[in-house]
Amino acid sequence: MLFTRPGSRPGVASTAAMTPALLLRNVRKSFDGPPVVKELSFAIAPGEIFGLLGPNGAGKSTTINMVAGVTRLGGGSIEVFGYDNRRDYRITRRLTGVMHQELVTDHFFTIDRALKIHSGYYGAVDDPAWRQRLIDRLGLGPHLHKSMNKLSGGLKRRLMVAKSLIHKPRLLILDEPTAGVDVELRHSLWEFVREINREGTTVLLTTHYLEEAEQMCGRIAIMNHGELIALEPTATLLSRLRDRRFELLLERPLAALPVELLPFGARLEGEGRRLILSPPPERSTGELLALICRLQLPIAEIETRRAGLEEVFLELTGMNRRPARENLG
């Protein structure tokens, strides 16, 4: 099996002999140049929330577009619930709902009409109750009869989420669904994604808010330069890095690092005014604090931090030595 069972996530059934919700085998793609996606293989189990992360240009959107059929497959194969997405494209597209990263709306119509049209494109049997639920849960009700060009960016994004779900797909692909969305909406959007996931929809998402991926996803794949550089349950991925970090701001600069601190992963920064400690798992925090007291260091302030997905991400993509924030997403 290419995937492991993502443990206690709700809505995830046993994967022992189950057809994957999405299966990529040696997927390749290039656009008049070096390959953008290289021999990419992974599987997503039904019921998972799966995160696909990577810096700009890693090939995430190209991969998603190949699954959705917007970009032609350069090589390899893609299966959605066991159906080949080229041979059985009419079935795989019915099973898949996609929300693209770019804000795309049909300026000719109102929200209400746009949803009906999108449902019709999928040949879906009209289900007013489901449409109403999407409208209610995404807060589109008061804006139903507004023309598209009168909608704010946040509303357009909510409409795109509704459109991606209107035909009740079993695999939902969200490409940066919360880009440019305010905190409140982001929160309600994720709550809704969790809700439909509990009802059985498998979710593949990309986001550059790494803490969102950390909270939402049972498993995370990280892509860089068109290749998979990590694919693990989120918890395993996070445990890859030493999970404690202490930063001591000193009143007076230290001329040299006390040798006693070396086993605690210590280093000096900021001209001796900042002492960073990343103790290995076998060294307890108590032991470290006792040592600091004994050394009578001139401490002004202490900051502690647990390593998050961001650190793992930066470590894996080799971006931790660059001003990384701008490079994410």
Added chain:
Amino acid sequence: MKARAPLPPYRPWGPFLTLFQREILRFLRVSVQTVVTPIITASLYLFVFGATLGERLSVVEDFSYAQFVIPGLILMGVINNSFANTSSSLFMSRYLGQIVDLLVTPISPAQFIFAFTFAAMVRGLAIGLVVWLISLFFAPLPGTFPWLAFGMAALASFLFAQVGLIAAIYSNTFDALSMYSNFLLLPLIYLGGVFYPISILPPFWENLSRLNPLFYLIDGFRHALLGQGDTSLAVSFGVSGALSLALFAWAAALIATGYRLRS
């Protein structure tokens, strides 16, 4: 064989009917531009050539100039609007990126092409019908073979819907798209015998005009309405039908392979 889960219910005609309906709603939403303007333009032509010049000119025996020119003006409306509908709708969808809404759905290439084409035909033929109704105030036509006339108009509409699809796919800018209407469509229409019978031209130009596919559409349509033309109805239908099939095959190949639609 792995067990695959049952699929949700599906209306096989749903994608086609929805896109067809969407395309009609689209041009109705901008009806001043897509319906009213072409009708006013055609009415002006009718006024100039039907009511003013038309009484003083005669280019064919048995018919006034107004009667001669009206079939050409009707077909011009049909052609221009069929072309404009597919070309602007598909081009704008590509240009604004809305095309992805369609590309991710289970719509087949055949459904795609026929939905765009039939909506363009509805607009083209509706404009043609209105121009014909207005023309009744200027000069009634004998309408010798009404069903053949309708068939020729439908063929012209179908053919230029394909040209519109092809132009929309090959154009990456508004300028490129307008080149098709200004430098291809317009000269072909004006030199294809809308305003004069090609038989009054010197032999070289008359023979050259016979290479213009629009000549067969316009002449065939006029022939069906007036009962006489520069060439036989069979030749007109044969040439127009063959060209329609060729252009349909071209457009279908582009859409089926996703040329410039899917990256």
